[in-house]
Structures are given as structure tokens and as C-alpha cells.
Amino acid sequence: MSRSPRASDVAARAGVSRSAVSRAFTEGASVAPDTRTRIMAAAEELGYRVNYLARSLKEAAPSKLVALVVSDMDHSLRARLVDLLARRLVARGFRPVLLPWSQGDDPHRVIDMMLNYNVSGAIVTSDTPPGEISQQCARFGVPLVLVNKAPVDARAARVVQDTASAGRMAAELLHEAGCRRVLYAGQTRASFTIDDRRRVFCAALDDLGMTLAGEVTGPSQNHAGGMVAAGRYLAAKDRVDGVHCANDFLALGFIDGLRHAGVPRRDWPAIVGCDDIAEASWPAYDLTTLRQDPELLSEACIEALATRIAHPNSLAETRTISVAAVRRGTTRKTDID
Amino acid sequence: MSRSPRASDVAARAGVSRSAVSRAFTEGASVAPDTRTRIMAAAEELGYRVNYLARSLKEAAPSKLVALVVSDMDHSLRARLVDLLARRLVARGFRPVLLPWSQGDDPHRVIDMMLNYNVSGAIVTSDTPPGEISQQCARFGVPLVLVNKAPVDARAARVVQDTASAGRMAAELLHEAGCRRVLYAGQTRASFTIDDRRRVFCAALDDLGMTLAGEVTGPSQNHAGGMVAAGRYLAAKDRVDGVHCANDFLALGFIDGLRHAGVPRRDWPAIVGCDDIAEASWPAYDLTTLRQDPELLSEACIEALATRIAHPNSLAETRTISVAAVRRGTTRKTDID
DNA sequence: AATGGCGTTGCACACGTGTGCAGGTCCTCG
DNA sequence: CGAGGACCTGCACACGTGTGCAACGCCATT
Structure with missing residues (x-):
């Protein structure tokens, strides 16, 4: 078989017109049950499939x-x-x-x-x-x-994302953990969602009587960026007791940065990420975060x-x-x- | 504008036939440079784009x-x-x-x-x-x-994947680490690659004078599966000094399983994964593995x-x-x- | 000037399908 | 038996594009 069969091939085999074949493959079209089964049998034998690209030429039937x-x-x-x-x-x-x-x-x-x-x-x-x-x-x-x-x-x-409640939630989680002075780790050129959440987060800090001790922003918001942020945190270590990272990768990198620097677990600041990626629940991190389903x-x-x-x-x-x-x-x- | 413009619309505007438009948009077709620019200008004004679905009806031009x-x-x-x-x-x-x-x-x-x-x-x-x-x-x-x-x-x-060299490589890495009795962690219903690699790995163990102390297989080969495997390892702890996991997720889960059980870093067996996913290089794991680029x-x-x-x-x-x-x-x- | 060749152009058909319209068949009801 | 309707079917056109073929114009060569 050189080319794939078309409707007219099926029509010839079933002894009907090409229109009948088209209707047999169209939901709700007017075809006699007997004719339809005969057409379907012929189509099956030939291995015929409707060509959706051709079908979509009719403007009424979109390309899908x-x-x-x-x-x-x-x-x-x-x-x-x-x-x-x-x-x-x-x-x-x-x-x-x-x-x-x-x-x-x-x-x-x-x-x-x-x-x-x-x-x-x-x-x-x-x-x-x-x-x-x-x-x-x-x-x-x-x-x-x-x-x-x-x-x-x-x-x-x-x-x-509901950034209004997400930003507030991040602040509340740090508040629950007893934080007073917190750090924000993000990206220099962030996305709309992240920017908006950061704005709400900062406002909520005020409401809850906490202060923003500083912001750490780098070019990347992935794991490597988080490790860099951890380095910057260590310089201001004694003035900070909590950190909110723009996303989970950043937070995981932050944790690995602390680990790399030899900071013992009990001396870590409270850390809140965002997204709840699969890795956040792994025992190596066990990260508190905001789940975006x-x-x-x-x-x-x-x-x-x-x-x-x-x-x-x-x-x-x-x-x-x-x-x-x-x-x-x-x-x-x-x-x- | 109700419907998107077609070639005939462009042709009318540029004062040429529809064929000329088609040729103007076809690489290497025969069109006078002057005509082509006039057509392109008309197309630009109308916002015309070639409809690739219609083009692909011609069997010579595949759908791409x-x-x-x-x-x-x-x-x-x-x-x-x-x-x-x-x-x-x-x-x-x-x-x-x-x-x-x-x-x-x-x-x-x-x-x-x-x-x-x-x-x-x-x-x-x-x-x-x-x-x-x-x-x-x-x-x-x-x-x-x-x-x-x-x-x-x-x-x-x-x-x-070159499973023949991959399987051998995994065994050699464990051999380099001084292992003698190793464990294999995989999946009950594994893929072709994993099965083949496992076969070569086991054969290479023999060659290198090491012994397969056991196999741990579970239903899943992800992080959770690795944690389960770690539990099984701990039971046979004293008879095993190295582990090869079917993939990195399994290996990372294995490590987290050890961590969860409170096994100190210096008592871990040698571990070799496969794939070199991004997480494998994170300091929390620092996993030896086989890179599949x-x-x-x-x-x-x-x-x-x-x-x-x-x-x-x-x-x-x-x-x-x-x-x-x-x-x-x-x-x-x-x-x- | 006639001829040949080359580059350009338009006509017409092809690709594979959906569907309005008209005609046909068959059944039912009066 | 005739009229009407319901159901089915085929014709023909439409969708938007590529391309072989023939015609045309232009230029160089003889």
C-alpha cells in the first residue's frame, strides 16, 4: 500500500457514496444503521482513519x-x-x-x-x-x-496563584515559628507572581510585628542561587531568625548552602519556601512551604x-x-x- | 475581520494570481523579485500566514x-x-x-x-x-x-543507552571504593534498559571478584521506593558494603532512608546511582552516578x-x-x- | 528580422474532508 | 388509494494550498 486510504476508497469498497462515509464518521449525522456497519467494516479492513487536518479546513470544524x-x-x-x-x-x-x-x-x-x-x-x-x-x-x-x-x-x-493569601501565609508561618527579623531571598528579575507575593509578604511582616532584615537577590532562582543566598545569609546570621525563599528550589539550595558551610541543624533559621515540589518533602530537607496544586x-x-x-x-x-x-x-x- | 485572510485575498490586493502568492511563500519557486516584494507587502498588511494544515494535504508536503x-x-x-x-x-x-x-x-x-x-x-x-x-x-x-x-x-x-559499559562501570565504581559484597536495588517490573544494565552489572561483579549479597526490588523505583530499599538494607547491614541503585531517584531515596534511620554519614555503604539528574549533585546527596547526557x-x-x-x-x-x-x-x- | 531560450505567470487540477440541498424510498395515516 | 412526512442518500460545492503544463514576454544570438 503506497498511500493511506481515503474516504473514497472506503466508499468504493462498501458500495456507497463518499458522503455516506463522511457521515458514518460524524457524530449524529443521518446514516442508516445498516449502512454504517457496512462502512465501518470496510474501513476496518482498509485501516482507514479520518484525516483531521483535512477535516479542519472547514472553518466550522476547528483544528483541535x-x-x-x-x-x-x-x-x-x-x-x-x-x-x-x-x-x-x-x-x-x-x-x-x-x-x-x-x-x-x-x-x-x-x-x-x-x-x-x-x-x-x-x-x-x-x-x-x-x-x-x-x-x-x-x-x-x-x-x-x-x-x-x-x-x-x-x-x-x-x-x-492567590498571591494575596500566599504572601500573608508565608509571613504567618514564620510568625508561628517565633521569628522576629526575617530575610527574603528571590531573583533580580522575578516573575509576576513572585513579585506580587513578595509585596504582600513584606506588608504582612509589618502587620505581624516582624521586620524585614534584608533581601538577597541573585540572577538565578534555582538550587545554585539558593546556595549563594545562604552565603549572604551567613554574613548577617546573628540579625536574622527566619527566611522566606521565592520558590522551593531556592529554599533547597539555601539549606544545602547551610549544610555545606557546616551549620548544625539546630542553628538553622526558620525557612519557608513556595510551590511544594516533590523534593521539599524528602527527609533531607523536610521543607515548610506553600502548596500550589x-x-x-x-x-x-x-x-x-x-x-x-x-x-x-x-x-x-x-x-x-x-x-x-x-x-x-x-x-x-x-x-x- | 471575521475570518483569517487566505492566499486569494493577498492575490487580489497585490493584483496577481493566487498561484503567484503560493509561489512567493515557497522556497526556491519561480517568482520575479519585484512581484514577490509586492506580494509580501500585501500579506504583511493583511496579516496573512500560510496555512500549513492545508499545505500538508498535498502528499508531497508532509504535515511536519x-x-x-x-x-x-x-x-x-x-x-x-x-x-x-x-x-x-x-x-x-x-x-x-x-x-x-x-x-x-x-x-x-x-x-x-x-x-x-x-x-x-x-x-x-x-x-x-x-x-x-x-x-x-x-x-x-x-x-x-x-x-x-x-x-x-x-x-x-x-x-x-550503552548498557554494556554502564553495567560494568557501576561495578567498577563500587570496586574502586573497596566494596566486596554489594546490594542491587531496582524495580520488580523494570524497563528494558534497567534490566539489561542489571544483567551486565551482576556479571561484572563476578569478574571483579565481588559478590552480589542480595537484590531489593519493590513496586516503585522513585524516591519512596529508595526509602523502602534502605529499610531492607539495614536488616542486612553487616553483610553489605556497597549498593547500586537502578536510578538516581531510588538512590536519593535510599540515602534519605539511611538519614531517616539515623545512620551517620561515615557508616553509609558506597552508593552508585544512574542518570545523573540535577539533584544528584546537590550537597545533601553528592551522589556518585552514571551520567546519561x-x-x-x-x-x-x-x-x-x-x-x-x-x-x-x-x-x-x-x-x-x-x-x-x-x-x-x-x-x-x-x-x- | 527570425529564432531559440529563459524567466515569469495563470489556468486548472489535486489533496481529503464536511454539508446544504434536492431527490428518492418507505411507512403511516386519512 | 393518495397525501404527507420521516428518513436516507448522492450531487456538488467549499475549505486553503501546491504544482504541472502551457502560454507569454523579453532578450540575445544567428
Whole structure:
């Protein structure tokens, strides 16, 4: 067999017109049960499959392709999110097309790819995507969902962490642990969510009668960045009793920095991270953190996208995902070494 | 503007035929430079983009979509691999469609999705994919690349870890550390690569004059599984001086299990993992392991796929990716606690 | 000036499918 | 027996693009 069979091949074999074949594979179309079974049998023998790309040429039937713009998949939470998004999209009959985008890449490349394959919609989870993507999507009528991004266009739906309660929660966890003077460790060029949470966190410190002893920001907010932050902390050690890190990787790196410097466990400051990645619960760290549930996050994204596709002209909504405090060892006093 | 502009709209605006527009957007087609610039200007004004789905209807021009069958993206190495594969595919003009597949899912669903969107090819990295996928791909002429899988079909290209040298390397690392009686920690239902490596490892132990004191296998080969393995190790503690874990997550869990049980650092057995995930280099673990370079792995996959697409009828080849020993703390004697 | 060649252009068909419309069949009811 | 309706089917067109073929214009060569 040189080329894959098409509807007319099936029609010839079943002794019907090509239209009948098309209708047999269309939900709710008008076909006699007898005819349908005969068509299906012929299709089975030939190994026929409907070509969705051809089907999607009719403007009424969208392509069902959804662009997933992603960066930094090495961040385990983001990888998990992509995994869940892909699963849910497939379950709803969509097909996720993975479009990696890194800082420095030309945004037009991503836009071109989306438009060339006239996707039904797009979900953007990469960090600091240029407003250009949002504008172009709006211009060409591509339904768009932004994850943890600042509002850039009224026609782009958003799913964002509840930073207002997250920031406050971080402060309260340190307060519970008896902290008075705390440090904030973050990134020089942070994301929208992190910036917003930091702002709320600082305000909450005041409310609770604590003081911000300082901020440590570096170029990276990964494990290595956390180790650097630990070095900076050690210089101000005696004036600080608690630390809030912008994310868990930073916090784990911070802990490894302390460990590397030989600081015994009982002398560690209270530490609160954010995200609750899998590693945070490992005994080596046992990190107190704020859980951002990727199940909820992904579900909200899919629903927002579906709404956006169904009502393209409605005003874009913003969905807020609440966070939960996960109390673990790094905010408990311990006697063990 | 209700619908997106098509080639005929651009043609009308530029005062040429639709064929001229098509040629203007086709590399190497015969168009006068003057005409081309006029067409491009008109296209720019209208925001016209070539519809690749329509283009791919012509059998000569393939869809450029490539299926990426993936499971367990929470495994950080696999997430990294998917990230790199997506980047390289995009760089070569392909579009990766992410198709998650988990143990228990119906393989026919994945096959249907691939054929419905008549993909140019497929890369399968999920664990233990049923032979059915390979057979169907071969039947319908879909170029296929299997990552770290057993050979199931002569027409499917494979990219596999060099298990022969990896297994031996693991044994040698333990030998270097002065081990005599070692334990193997793995999974009851392991993957092809892991099984093969284990086989070589056991044979190499004999060669080097070491003995296999036992095997610990559980249902899962993640961090939790490693902690369970540590419990089993402690029972046979005095008869064992080295451990090889099937992968790094298992090894890290093993270490956390020791830590949880209060075993001081200097009493740990020598430990060798496999993969060299990011966490392995963190000071909390400092794990000796075998590095499987995802850059090399992904590049080999793309090249194998490209070869397969270019010569669909050639015999499928198998590419072997070598591993490198990464010597770290868990195979060094230490005095610190 | 005639001829040949080359570069450019348009026509028409192909790719694989969905669907409005009209015609056909068959059943039911009056 | 006739009328009407419900159900099914095929024709023909549409979706947006690539490309073989032939025609055309222009230039250089003879």
C-alpha cells in the first residue's frame, strides 16, 4: 500500500457514496444503521482513519490543536503542569503542540508557528512572555490563557496563584515559628507572581510585628542561587531568625548552602519556601512551604481555555488558585543535629 | 475581520494570481523579485500566514507534525529529554505533538491520534509501550524511534543507552571504593534498559571478584521506593558494603532512608546511582552516578528520526549512547558525620 | 528580422474532508 | 388509494494550498 486510504476508497469498497462515509464518521449525522456497519467494516479492513487536518479546513470544524508555550521544563513543577495540561487537553479531544520558548528567542517564531497551524487556542506558561504574543493572539482571534502572568491584554484569560493569601501565609508561618527579623531571598528579575507575593509578604511582616532584615537577590532562582543566598545569609546570621525563599528550589539550595558551610541543624533559621515540589518533602530537607496544586492549576487552565473558545468575544476572566500551608520541619525547633 | 485572510485575498490586493502568492511563500519557486516584494507587502498588511494544515494535504508536503509519546513527566530526566526533543524538533521545522501515555491507557487511542493527524513520525519515550504501537506504525508507514526500548520491530529505529559499559562501570565504581559484597536495588517490573544494565552489572561483579549479597526490588523505583530499599538494607547491614541503585531517584531515596534511620554519614555503604539528574549533585546527596547526557540522547533521536523519514524503507538502525562515570562523595570514605 | 531560450505567470487540477440541498424510498395515516 | 412526512442518500460545492503544463514576454544570438 503506497498511500493511506481515503474516504473514497472506503466508499468504493462498501458500495456507497463518499458522503455516506463522511457521515458514518460524524457524530449524529443521518446514516442508516445498516449502512454504517457496512462502512465501518470496510474501513476496518482498509485501516482507514479520518484525516483531521483535512477535516479542519472547514472553518466550522476547528483544528483541535492547542499551542503549549513552555520554558524551563527542568523546573519539576512546570514539567508536572505540562504533563497534566497535555493529559487534560487530550481527554477533551484537543492535541497539545509543544512550543518551547526561552528568554532571548524571537517571539515572532512562536506566533508564526501558532498561526501557521491555526491552533484552536494557546496556553502560555513560560516566564515573562513578551506582550507581543498576547497582542498578536488577540489580533488574530486566538483564544489565549496566561498562567501566572501580569494582565497585559483584556482579551487574554488568566490563571494566577492567590498571591494575596500566599504572601500573608508565608509571613504567618514564620510568625508561628517565633521569628522576629526575617530575610527574603528571590531573583533580580522575578516573575509576576513572585513579585506580587513578595509585596504582600513584606506588608504582612509589618502587620505581624516582624521586620524585614534584608533581601538577597541573585540572577538565578534555582538550587545554585539558593546556595549563594545562604552565603549572604551567613554574613548577617546573628540579625536574622527566619527566611522566606521565592520558590522551593531556592529554599533547597539555601539549606544545602547551610549544610555545606557546616551549620548544625539546630542553628538553622526558620525557612519557608513556595510551590511544594516533590523534593521539599524528602527527609533531607523536610521543607515548610506553600502548596500550589498543579491539578487545580491545570484544570483551571483547561476550563478557562474552553470558555474562551466557546465565547471568543466575552470579556476574559481571571481565575485565582488558592494555596495551602504545608508545615514541615524547617519551621519547627529541633534538638537533633 | 471575521475570518483569517487566505492566499486569494493577498492575490487580489497585490493584483496577481493566487498561484503567484503560493509561489512567493515557497522556497526556491519561480517568482520575479519585484512581484514577490509586492506580494509580501500585501500579506504583511493583511496579516496573512500560510496555512500549513492545508499545505500538508498535498502528499508531497508532509504535515511536519511529530508525535511525542511520553509518560511520567514528573521524572526530571524525562522532562528534560522532552524539552530538548521539542526544541530540536522545532529547530528542524517540525512541530511536536505531546501524547501522554500511562500504563493502563488504551494504546489504540494513541495510535488513532497519530494517524488522525497523519504525523510525519513519532518518538516514543514512555515506559514499556505495547508492541502494538510499533506494529501499527510499521503497518501504516509512520517512521518511529524508540528510546531505551527492547527491539520489537525491525522497522523501528532505536536509541539506547550503552548498557554494556554502564553495567560494568557501576561495578567498577563500587570496586574502586573497596566494596566486596554489594546490594542491587531496582524495580520488580523494570524497563528494558534497567534490566539489561542489571544483567551486565551482576556479571561484572563476578569478574571483579565481588559478590552480589542480595537484590531489593519493590513496586516503585522513585524516591519512596529508595526509602523502602534502605529499610531492607539495614536488616542486612553487616553483610553489605556497597549498593547500586537502578536510578538516581531510588538512590536519593535510599540515602534519605539511611538519614531517616539515623545512620551517620561515615557508616553509609558506597552508593552508585544512574542518570545523573540535577539533584544528584546537590550537597545533601553528592551522589556518585552514571551520567546519561540528555543532549546526546535527544540529538541521536532527532537524527534517527530524520534518517527514518528520509529513507522509510531502509533497515532501521540502533544508536548507542555512551555513559560517563561521575565520581562524587558516596563512593569516597569520609570522616565527617 | 527570425529564432531559440529563459524567466515569469495563470489556468486548472489535486489533496481529503464536511454539508446544504434536492431527490428518492418507505411507512403511516386519512 | 393518495397525501404527507420521516428518513436516507448522492450531487456538488467549499475549505486553503501546491504544482504541472502551457502560454507569454523579453532578450540575445544567428
